[in-house]
Amino acid sequence: MPEMDEQVLRSHLEDGPFQIGVERKKWRLIEIRWPHVFISVSAAAREGGPEEFVFCFECQNYPQSPVTARPWDIEKNAPLDFTKWPNGKSRIPSVFRPDWKNGECLYLPCDRISIEGHSDWSAKYAYLIWNNDSDICLYLGELYDLLNSNDYSGLRGS
């Protein structure tokens, strides 16, 4: 029997908010290797860019603790090379920062690692703060918004 955090995450992946994202082709579950969950998020068409980016979510103590995520190379089963990270004009490079924690997480207020030490973010970015009602769709929704915005220009290396 899986631990409670894994049970809750698995039930959230079956629930309406995640499934409607699958139905709308925003994201799809690739694999669960607890405590890691691999989910791809669709991206707008850009020259040389992929149709989707895969993210490795670390979900220990979900949902009491926020998740943390990084871009992932599913074929190599390794962190995605920085040259293949998404790039953009303003919002994308502020989130996808290889220089932040060596690329181990994304610079988002809903990220468990990035929120540490950013006490001002709760007021500044309240819409992205993980709370008692949050689930993984909070993080996925922001990634989808970023990767389908005009800010997104393709890959860092292109």
Next chain:
Amino acid sequence: MTKIKVFVEGAGIPKVTLLSVPEDGTVQDVLEAVKELTDNQDLQVWIEDSDEPLNPNISLKDSGIKARSHLHIHTCHQINVTVNFNGEAKSHPFPPAKTIGTVKKWADHQFNLKDVDSTDYVLQLCNTADRPSEDTHLGSLTNPGDCSLCLDLVPKQRIEG
């Protein structure tokens, strides 16, 4: 009896929910199934983005509802939406099954936000920090019995600090 699952959202339903209904049933069967989510009375069913509610007596098949269809449940035939931007307010009625994306396009036009400018802004529920996604149904953002919705058009932020 074969069952299909449909997505429902609407007044008094806090999040999008997958409901099982009989494949050969009627729209009334959707309303019966919704009772496990809300005790609202006088509910009607819309297909996402449609203007008019469905007749409860017609079959799901004839109404175009199939597995994983997106339905909306509400008591209000119209939602009076007000959008605030730069000290100006604009209002317009929309069916509850329309999405935030529809209102965003309308608001962009009303406030003369074009192309790149428009993508830099997002709709936020008044007096909250909630920024519903563009595919959220308007009616799911209202309280039961409330046929109005207030939104602010706010800039998307770069994460800094």
